[in-house]
Amino acid sequence: MPELPEVEVAARNLRRWGEGRRVRAAGCSEPRILDAVVHVGDKVRTEPVDPAALGALVGTRLGGVERLGKNLLLAFKRGRKPAVGVWSHLGMTGKWLRRAPADPPPRFSRVRLDLEGGVTLHYVDMRLFGFFRLVPDAGFAALPALAALPPDPLAGGIDTARLTARFARIGKPVKVALLDQTLVPGVGNIQDSEALWRAAIDPRRRASSLTPAEVRRLARAVIASFRHTLRAFAADGADGGGADIEYVEEPGTRNPFRVYDRAGIRCPRCHVGTITRIVQAARSTYFCPRCQK
């Protein structure tokens, strides 16, 4: 599921469910999902840790939830001081769910956090491509992998001059290039196809061939697609202001995408071309060969 819009939904849910609450207990049923940031001199490494390391969370309070691209950053505090952070990446199949403490864990629950007030959070991830990473002192700013990312597109917009300069040095197809999280954090394989379709740019063109005007159009299209998907989740997910936002593959929700996984339909813009699936870098791309130039 998770590209930027889904991760934004997860961030909002976690704030609503858990912000301000103290951690009573923490457990992990799948150690492969767990690791921790370790500082060695001025180097930063990650290494696997035992589930017992989750003990660092017990007694702390969830102080804040931030999202940067597809990364969720949870800061836990003791009193006013940062105690420990969790860098949660949802990988391909990750999600956060809320349950009552006595409920059976959801299938593929990997980490559970029992919070005060009868709230139990489960980090669920069938395929284990995500991670649950402990960060000493919630010192996210000191992590090179996060520092390398530009501001989140929904919070800080997209620096199109910078993006144009980066694209100019990339020979790969623009569709493949845009999956690099250091360009526009949060774009995944679906939003990539959606944004290129909105911008009417052929996904097969080399990134270096885009004009500055086209890069600006693409940047606007990325943000428009993010917002459109986010609105669709909120509307479809029976949220309406109260209930939890759900995910697209769950029953009763509509596929909000214009071209992704829609090979064979008439193009929703030109109504002449046929949405076509091609494979680039071993990933599906959907586009309209007639109006994407």
Added chain:
DNA sequence: ACCCGTGTTCGCTG
């Protein structure tokens, strides 16, 4: 049984 998959990293090659 076989192929596919919303993400990311690693190793090989030119």
Added chain:
DNA sequence: TCAGCGAACACGGG
């Protein structure tokens, strides 16, 4: 040295 490419990770669903 590095951009680019394919494989690998894990596991359910069609």
